Structures are given as C-alpha cells and as structure tokens.
C-alpha cells in the first residue's frame with residue numbers, strides 16, 4: 001500500500017499543487033480544507049486512486065482530532081503531514097500598521113498559522129507514537145516574510161510565520177526518535193490568490209524584477225520542494241527551513 005499524505009489547505013493555491021504532486025509521486029492523498037467542496041474538486045482531479053477529501057478547520061482542536069482519526073480509520077496511518085493552511089488578512093489589498101491592528105485580526109492570524117500547525121502536528125505525533133510508520137514526515141509553512149520582516153505582509157502574519165521557524169526545529173528534535181523528519185518551507189512570491197490580494201493588477205513585472213530568477217514562483221515550484229522533503233531519500237534532512245523564493249532572499 002502506498003504512503004498516505006494529509007495536506008491542510010489543499011483546496012487551492014500551493015496546497016492544491018502539493019496534493020497533485022504527491023499524487024503524481026504515487027502517494028494516496030487526504031485533501032483537507034475549510035473549503036470542503038473545493039477540496040473535493042481537487043481530490044476528484046488527482047491522478048491515481050484511493051484519495052479522499054475532508055472538511056477540516058485547523059483552528060479547531062476537535063475538528064483536527066476528529067478528522068485525523070476519521071482519515072486514519074478509513075485509510076490507515078498517515079505517513080506524511082503537510083501543514084500548508086494559512087491566512088494573510090489584508091484590507092483593500094494593504095496591511096494595516098500595528099497601531100491599527102485589532103486584537104481579533106492578531107488572534108485569528110496566530111490561530112490559523114501557528115496554532116493550526118501545532119494542532120495538526122500534535123495529532124500526527126500522538127498517532128505515530130502509538131503506531132509508528134516508516135519514513136514519517138512533517139512539512140511546515142513559514143514565509144520569506146518571517147525571514148526579512150516582510151514588505152506587504154502584516155505584523156500579525158510575520159509573527160505567526162516566525163513562530164513556525166522555531167516550532168519546526170522544536171518538532172524536529174522531538175520527532176527524531178520516532179524516525180520522523182520535520183522541515184519547513186519559506187516561500188517567496190508565489191502566484192496564488194493569497195499573493196494576488198496584495199498586488200495591484202498588472203504589477204507582476206515590477207514585483208518579478210526584484211527576483212533574481214526573474215519571475216514569480218508557481219505553486220508547482222513549492223510542491224516540488226515538498227516532494228523532495230517527504231521522499232524516502234530525504235531521510236537525513238531534518239530541522240531545516242527551505243527557501244523557495246527564486247533568490248529573492250539569499251543567506
């Protein structure tokens with residue numbers, strides 16, 4: 001039986017590209033999202049068989065734990081967890097300065113981006129402690145914005161994605177005895193609905209001019225990095241944050 005991958009935020013953008021790529025790699029994919037119908041559409045479009053789609057809200061402890069159990073009851077143990085779901089709250093395409101940011105916006109952003117990653121990883125680690133698998137993998141999603149302070153992202157988003165930088169390393173240490181690797185992706189400017197919200201129509205060329213590789217990233221560019229990190233061959237890679245940004249930020 002092929003390995004089972006659970007992808008959060010799989011209904012569109014980078015998450016949908018990850019689902020497609022992992023299915024092409026021969027995995028079974030559990031597509032999860034709060035956009036349940038769109039998750040089902042993505043699932044129906046995947047190559048191969050034995051995929052499934054579920055409504056799952058990563059903010060909600062019960063939703064995460066119950067959905068995780070339901071997926072495992074139906075399909076067996078999850079080997080690969082991709083914590084891709086995320087939000088960036090903008091106002092008419094612009095971030096608010098900290099002085100004008102509501103507590104609600106701050107809390108909502110932390111809840112989806114940081115708490116959501118914690119809840120999903122916790123469910124996965126509990127399950128794999130009880131029933132270990134070979135080649136267990138977690139992939140988290142930070143952002144170039146966390147590394148450089150961001151130009152278009154809100155402080156709430158930058159802080160939430162900075163939490164993922166530390167959480168990824170903490171999880172890598174804890175998961176290592178289980179044979180599970182934990183690595184993060186820090187995307188740069190990837191052409192999705194989330195990124196388009198922060199860009200005026202026709203601004204692509206101007207934005208791409210700041211990227212050494214001369215273009216915005218495609219969701220598939222990120223999915224290719226995830227494909228490597230979850231592969232069996234990446235077994236000695238853990239605790240890393242992987243820049244997928246066309247050279248936009250070089251260390």
Ligand SMILES: NC(=O)c1ccc[n+]([C@@H]2O[C@H](COP(=O)([O-])OP(=O)(O)OC[C@H]3O[C@@H](n4cnc5c(N)ncnc54)[C@H](O)[C@@H]3O)[C@@H](O)[C@H]2O)c1
Nearest residue numbers: 009011012013014034057058085086141143187190192194
């Ligand atoms: N696009 C970029 O340029 C960029 C750059 C850096 C980091 N990222 C990160 O990459 C990831 C994917 O981004 P994207 O551009 O594809 O975003 P997107 O907005 O296009 O898609 C995000 C998906 O997450 C889902 N989602 C939101 N809240 C959820 C919740 N509570 N529970 C479950 N699912 C939820 C949405 O329904 C959507 O399907 C995010 O974590 C994002 O922060 C993106």
